[in-house]
Amino acid sequence: MGSPVKRRKQFPGATAYFDRHGKRRWRFRKGGFSAELGSDYGSEDFVRRYEDAVNGHKTRGLIGADRTKPYSVSQLVALWYRSPEFLDLSPSTQKVYRGIVEKFREEHGDKPVRLMQRRHVQSIPAEKAETPTAANNLRKRLIQLMDFAITLDWRGDNPARATKPFRVGGDGFHTWDEDELAQFFKVHKPGTLAHTAVTLMLYTGAARVDAVKLGPKNVRSGKIEYRRQKTQRSGGVLVSVPIHPDLAEVLDKLPKDRPFLATQKGTMRSAGGLGNLMRRWTEEAGLPQCSAHGLRKACARRLAEAGATAHEIGAVTGHKTLALVQRYTEAAGREGMADSAIEELVARLNGERNLANLPKRFVNSATNPKQGKEI
Numbered sequence: 001m002g003s004p005v006k007r008r009k010q011f012p013g014a015t016a017y018f019d020r021h022g023k024r025r026w027r028f029r030k031g032g033f034s035a036e037l038g039s040d041y042g043s044e045d046f047v048r049r050y051e052d053a054v055n056g057h058k059t060r061g062l063i064g065a066d067r068t069k070p071y072s073v074s075q076l077v078a079l080w081y082r083s084p085e086f087l088d089l090s091p092s093t094q095k096v097y098r099g100i101v102e103k104f105r106e107e108h109g110d111k112p113v114r115l116m117q118r119r120h121v122q123s124i125p126a127e128k129a130e131t132p133t134a135a136n137n138l139r140k141r142l143i144q145l146m147d148f149a150i151t152l153d154w155r156g157d158n159p160a161r162a163t164k165p166f167r168v169g170g171d172g173f174h175t176w177d178e179d180e181l182a183q184f185f186k187v188h189k190p191g192t193l194a195h196t197a198v199t200l201m202l203y204t205g206a207a208r209v210d211a212v213k214l215g216p217k218n219v220r221s222g223k224i225e226y227r228r229q230k231t232q233r234s235g236g237v238l239v240s241v242p243i244h245p246d247l248a249e250v251l252d253k254l255p256k257d258r259p260f261l262a263t264q265k266g267t268m269r270s271a272g273g274l275g276n277l278m279r280r281w282t283e284e285a286g287l288p289q290c291s292a293h294g295l296r297k298a299c300a301r302r303l304a305e306a307g308a309t310a311h312e313i314g315a316v317t318g319h320k321t322l323a324l325v326q327r328y329t330e331a332a333g334r335e336g337m338a339d340s341a342i343e344e345l346v347a348r349l350n351g352e353r354n355l356a357n358l359p360k361r362f363v364n365s366a367t368n369p370k371q372g373k374e375i
Contacts, residue, residue, distance in 0.1 A: 010042075011050050019084050028053035034152065036082045049082075071154060073116075073145075074109030077101055080148050090229045092209050092271055100141050113149050118159040121146075132166035139165060174289045176202075176298035187285040194281040196250055197261055197274065201292060203247040205299035205317040206239075208278075208292045209271040215259035219243070219251075228318040239318040300325060 013030045014037060026037040028050060035053035038046050069075065080086055080101075086094065104124070121142055139160065146158040176184075181202070188194035201211050209229045218226050225240045243251070251260065258266040261274065275292060282290045296317065303313045310325045319325050 011037075013054070014050060016041075025084055034079055036084060036087065038087075039084075069110055069112075071113055072109060073111050073113055074105055076113050076145055076149055076152075076154070077105050077109070079152065080145055083148060085144070085148065090209070092229070097141060100137055101145070104138060104141070113146075113154050116146070116159055118162045121160045122163045135166045139163060173291050173293040173297060175301055176290050176294050180287055180290055181298070184282070184285045184287060184290070188281060190250065191253070193261065193277070196254070197278070198281075198295060199247055199250045200260055201295040202299055203244040204239075204241050205296050207296055208274050211292075212261050212269045212271050212274050213259060214261075216256045237318045237320055239316070241316050 011028075013028045014026050015029060016024055016026050019025055023039060025039045026041055026046065028035045028037055035049065037049045037053065040046055081098075086097070089097065108124070121139070124138065124142070142160040143158065146155065146160045149155045150158060181198075184198060185195060188198070197211070200206065200214065201208075204211070204214070204224055206214060206226070207228070210226055213229075214224060214226060218224050223240050223242050225238065228237045228239060254260055255262075255266075259268050261269050263269050263273075278292045282288060300313050300317055303316060308316075310322045313319075313325045314322055317325065
């Protein structure tokens with residue numbers, strides 16, 4: 001028997017590596033060009049990505065090829081869109097990140113990544129300083145892009161990490177208060193989609209992207225259980241929330257064969273569609289400052305005011321870190337301490353007034369315990 005014939009490499013240019021989670025992945029590299037191929041070697045998706053990568057190498061045909069220069073910001077963005085870090089994000093998060101990055105790319109796409117300095121990174125978000133939340137969101141994306149540039153060996157440092165975030169006056173979205181909730185429910189009565197949607201998000205703390213997916217299949221042993229989509233990259237945080245009686249009353253009247261917030265056709269509503277409806281509903285109720293995300297914060301606020309700990313609130317809202325949740329407990333604690341302080345002040349002032357109205361002999365004995373006593 002002759003010696004075995006050496007098997008030709010099926011996908012030339014494809015090499016394996018392990019990501020930071022220890023998962024084996026594949027990428028195509030040739031002549032300075034790089035593209036992610038996924039983790040399922042030989043699958044249909046792998047082959048499709050490989051063919052795109054080969055064609056991309058031949059034509060340098062990345063996203064926006066006519067405006068892409070080698071080692072430019074635009075090419076970095078194009079490669080980042082194909083990276084595991086980006087592809088592991090939920091579709092809704094990818095859409096948000098693209099919206100932020102593409103505006104930056106349009107203005108700075110032709111600039112070499114290696115020449116970007118800390119002062120450049122600080123000045124770019126500063127153009128949005130009037131909207132500090134937007135400026136900070138752009139800064140976060142630039143940090144991710146520069147980290148990715150380091151993995152490509154385009155840079156040895158991350159200038160974006162040396163910058164400071166912009167100070168935000170509040171914590172973003174307005175938190176609904178009890179008067180606003182009452183006003184909304186006064187306009188949108190039980191049985192309407194608006195009433196159902198707000199009740200669902202208020203008593204579960206679910207974000208829009210999760211709320212639209214909830215249905216009878218998520219109800220188990222008197223609880224609503226689901227995995228947060230925003231955390232799907234790490235397996236998804238499991239949330240299990242006991243159903244509040246007010247929510248149970250609403251859910252009991254809904255069909256059992258479709259999502260709670262289904263369309264008229266019985267299909268799942270999109271998160272974007274729910275957001276548009278929320279804007280219309282709040283406008284109709286005279287509450288333009290209120291939003292779906294504000295309901296999530298209202299849920300946390302209520303829990304904090306009821307005495308729940310940060311860990312307990314996080315178990316309901318599905319937060320992985322307690323930094324944000326801590327704000328609600330601290331705010332509720334400050335309010336409670338303020339109430340106690342005023343009550344003590346009122347009691348003290350009332351006591352002083354009572355003393356002032358007493359006959360002199362009683363005032364003296366009250367202020368001087370030794371006086372008025374028999375020896």
